Amino acid sequence: MNRETAGPGDQLVEPVRNFSVLLSPTPRGGRLARLLAVEQLRSWEIPLNPADQIVAELAANAATHGHVPGRNFRLTLYVVGDTLRIEVTDTRGDLLPRALAAEPDVERGRGLLLVAALAGRWGVTPGPAPRKTVWAEVALPATGSRFSTSR
Secondary structure: OEEEEOOHHHOOOOOEEEEEEEEOOOHHHHHHHHHHHHHHHHHOOOOOOOHHHHHHHHHHHHHHOOOEOOEOEEEEEEEEOOEEEEEEEEOOOOOOOOOOOOOOOOOOOOHHHHHHHHOOEEEEEEOOOOOEEEEEEEEOOOOOOOOOOOO
């Protein structure tokens, strides 16, 4: 679902943009999250890097650690002002992620460290049960008026 929202009387210079989609908690769903995010960011004329990498890591975590049979995860992208917010919501609210120092000889476990390095801010919002949302925010480059108010 794509939305453009403006305040009372359409007084905002730039609309709030958002995109949200449900995906299967599988490796294929994780890959699809990145592909859909890239296409949405392109349509909004937003730089892909580092957002595409952040989406890939958060979606892979949702598919791997947040997997509950029969329950999807949600990818949501918001653009408000000069910030892109990436959210991935899954149904394993009982399993909160933490960025841990990875062992040098272990091939996994560095995803949230990468997110922390690429994002301006990131965190986890619990609930509503049984969900949690892992989010990251990326500052967008100042390029004048990035969006037109008509479409």
